Amino acid sequence: MLCPGGTTLEQDHAAESLAFEPVASAVEGLVPRVEVSDPGLLFVPIDGAIRYYGGEEAVVANLARAVRDVAGAGGRIGLAGGPFAARWAAEVAGEEPLIVEDDRQFLSSLDVEVLGREELVATFRWLGIGTLGELASLPRPAMLSRFGQAGLHAHRLASGEDRRPEPRDLPEDPSVTERFEEPLVLLEQVGFAARALSHRLMEAMKENGVAPHRVEVSARAADGTVRTRVWRSADPFTDETLTERVWWQLRAWNESAGIPGGIVQLTLAPADLSGEGRQLTLLEDVSARIEAERAVARVQALLGPDAVLEGRPQGGRDPIEQVRWHRWGDDPPAFERDPGAPWPGSTPGPSPALVPPEPQLLEVEWDGGMPSRVRMRSRWEPVLNWAGPWRKLGRWWQGEGHVDRYQMVTSAGALLCELRDEQMYVIGVYD
Secondary structure, eight states: OOOTTOOOOOOOHHHHHHHHHHHHHHHHHHSSOOEEEETTEEEOOOHHHHHHHTSHHHHHHHHHHHHHHHHSSOOOOEEOSSHHHHHHHHHHOOSSOEEOSOHHHHHTTSBGGGGOOHHHHHHHHHTTOOBHHHHHTSOHHHHHHHHHHHHHHHHHHHTTOOOOOOOOOOOSOOOEEEEEEEEEOSHHHHHHHHHHHHHHHHHHHHHTTOEEEEEEEEEEETTSOEEEEEEEOSSOOOHHHHHHHHHHHHHHHHHTTOSTTOEEEEEEEEEEEEOOOOOOOTTOOHHHHHHHHHHHHHHHHHHOTTSSEEEEEOOOSSGGGSEEEEETTSOOOOOSSOTTSOOTTOOOSSOOSBOOSSOEEEOEEEETTEEEEEEETTEEEEEEEEEEEEEEOOOGGGTOOOEEEEEEEETTEEEEEEEETTEEEEEEEEO
8 A cells, every 4th residue: 555544535526516516607607508518627609709798818808707706716718619629728728728729730739548538549559649630630431440430439529520410300399397396405306306307308319319418407496596507428428427417416506505495397408419329239139128227217216216226346355345336327436445456365256146234143063173064043954065264364453353264055055154253154145
């Protein structure tokens, strides 16, 4: 460990959205239709503002002043023809705003790493392509043939050609709205409403074969106040990414008292639609997956958001440590323990199918140092086979002692047991 006294803090996007909300509101007071990409990053279309304020420099100066008044600093401001170039102009800008005259020329010197796709970037480097200018000089048909849609998208960005929306035959009003008889005040209620409405919108989009790059979130308060914010995504929104953005925004409004009396109406309006979906595998059953997700969503609606959990493997020596649980539909939290670490002293496979939340006391009879039978409630079952012991060394610096582990097979099932302080405990049950 390089820093034994260090503390790792899990990133809280909702709290960041709450802290960033005054900045977004200040910018929106000058130029409407602010689009938030992530807490701390927003896009502002200024075509109309240029005419109103009398030039690009005047617009940028007013924006910098508004941000400085709220945040105490002007932040980094980049101005370009497209969102991708503007984002990286802001990244390389210093204290003074950077105004880009030619998107392609500006992007040409940037490293391909700014594309954000690790595997694709690694391939480009292997081919000797190190900058966006070198990438843009390649023939576009060759990029499409070699790398598919991912390569085509990367070539467009490198050429200063941001994504263009594709017209589709859609309902006149693709937005979805939910009204609540009782205003939503508690964060749990707000989070559940955000998930349900996001799911409705994405299901409607899937039926038309499109997905939105921008979504307008509107919330009406009990006193009639209406708050609106636009969120942007470089890639088309999915159920998960849209849900988290809506949740971040609603929490920011809720905790900043921006919705007096609670939410009585919530609306999501999609825009900038894209038909560039993912390529399905030959044997992928999309309809079955959608039906399964609907069934789980119904169960969650009946029992509550905490009643349906999803697990994923992580590192650890004990079986109970090797699964990280989170709410179904939420983004998986960060690993508590690195799954790629060697974890010496962990129990050899196969892993138990059932792990009790607390170790269960087990009575065992021994014969010559070998387990002969175990007590299952009111009856004794003979041990048909067993393996072990495996010594697990405890963290002595935290006062943990050493324990011995055994695998035992009985006529009633197979058990993973732990012997400590001369007592045997069940810590796992095998199929």
